[in-house]
Amino acid sequence: QLQLVESGGGFVQPGGSLRLSCSASGFVLDYYAIGWFRQAPGKEREGLLCFTSSGGSINYADSEEGRFTISRDLAKNTVYLEMNSLKPEDTAVYYCAAHQALFCSITTPEDMDYWGKGTLVTVSS
Numbered sequence: 001q002l003q004l005v006e007s008g009g010g011f012v013q014p015g016g017s018l019r020l021s022c023s024a025s026g027f028v029l030d031y032y033a034i035g036w037f038r039q040a041p042g043k044e045r046e047g048l049l050c051f052t053s054s055g056g057s058i059n060y061a062d063s064e065e066g067r068f069t070i071s072r073d074l075a076k077n078t079v080y081l082e083m084n085s086l087k088p089e090d091t092a093v094y095y096c097a098a099h100q101a102l103f104c105s106i107t108t109p110e111d112m113d114y115w116g117k118g119t120l121v122t123v124s125s
Helices: none
Strands: 003-007 010-012 018-025 033-039 046-051 057-059 068-073 078-083 092-099 119-123
Touching: 003 092, 018 033, 018 092, 018 119, 033 068, 033 078, 046 068, 046 078, 057 068, 078 092
Parallel strands: 010 119
Antiparallel strands: 003 018, 018 078, 033 046, 033 092, 046 057, 068 078, 092 119
């Protein structure tokens, strides 16, 4: 069974850091582009970063550049989202998704092939 599972979300104070994990089972990540998305309450889903199947990374959220980074560990079949200097406006459910292509389908996320169920990140004092 093909599955993505996010973990690492939780409650953090402003300025803090979190590392989210996206673990894949049933398929091998190096043939897929993996994207991180988030959806805040009352807002549309937003594409953040993509780890391409060729091993590169792309940041689609200019406002997060420098604060968010994406990485991949093929041995663990896991992609990570490192988030630093968190702000209350980063509060959202964070999702990872896989696309069997070189790049993520950031502008049409419905084209991503597999989705995790999400992990909640709450940034508050």
